[in-house]
Amino acid sequence: MTEQIRVLVCDDQLLIRTGLVTIIDAQPDLEVVGECGDGKAAVELAPRVNPDVVVMDVRMPVLDGIEATRRLAGAGVERPVKVLVVTTFNLDEYVYEALRAGASGFLLKDAPPAQLLHGIRTVASGAALLDPEVTRQLVGVYATRIRPVEGSVDDSPLTPRELEVLRLIAEGFSNSEIAGTLVISHETVKTFVSRILTKLALRDRVQAVVYAYRHGLVA
Missing domain, CATH: 1.10.10.10 (Winged helix-like DNA-binding domain superfamily/Winged helix DNA-binding domain)
Structure with missing residues (x-):
């Protein structure tokens, strides 16, 4: 039996968080090792529960998902954690910044459960989850915000x-x-x-x- 993928779920909406935890924990190869409702809690909890993947919301109180992602997976982090951003793309202006902060990919909150599970496994394996069609949408919306070097x-x-x-x-x-x-x-x-x-x-x-x-x- 292969080792389970350890997942930390961070979302400020209890109903959504509970749903994510239920879906993930039902899989034999996945294990939810912690859950929290804001980015600060995720940053503090991650070193204690040692997740392979953090499923991260973007808009949260105390510390948003972008800054939390930067602290968990950004450049210079000694022990970076893989982050999968799950968000409402059409309403969230900050998805690009979350990816730039170090996230390994993103999914929409209305994605089917199978896609969420695939995303967690993909990110845990070390690959990026960046669906081609969504990439085109993302780039079309955010390309003008990318500062050239x-x-x-x-x-x-x-x-x-x-x-x-x-x-x-x-x-x-x-x-x-x-x-x-x-x-x-x-x-x-x-x-x-x-x-x-x-x-x-x-x-x-x-x-x-x-x-x-x-x-x-x-x-």
Whole structure:
């Protein structure tokens, strides 16, 4: 029997939090090790319960999910925790900031239970959960808020082909779609993605999207 994935649930709405806990705890490979109603409590509780994944709401009292995510998974955190943001995308202006703060992905609160469970397992495995279609929506809404950095594409350590793959990632293409667009194999795409993340010292595809927009690789 494989080791269970430990999950901490953080949402200020008791009804939603209870529902999340019930759905997660019903799975043989998942275990809810704690629950709380604000970001400050999540930051304080995480070191004690040692979760593999924190399911994090964004809008909460005391400390919001963005700052809590930054403290749990942001740059410079000694022992970062994987965070899966679960939010109402159409109403929440701060999803992009949560991803930039270190979240490994996000889901909508009205997503079906199977998608939530898949998301937790995906994030726990070390992969990013960034659905291509939702990526396109996210980028369309928040691209103008991404502050560019100095430098040019000429300074990039990436090869022209790797830059091409990175642009497609930023536009929300899945690996299969990238393979079809560039007429290369799925395994070759995976190799390119791995090289891109390694060369740019990025954790996952979420950070790759942010990098591409900040460096002007996507209009």
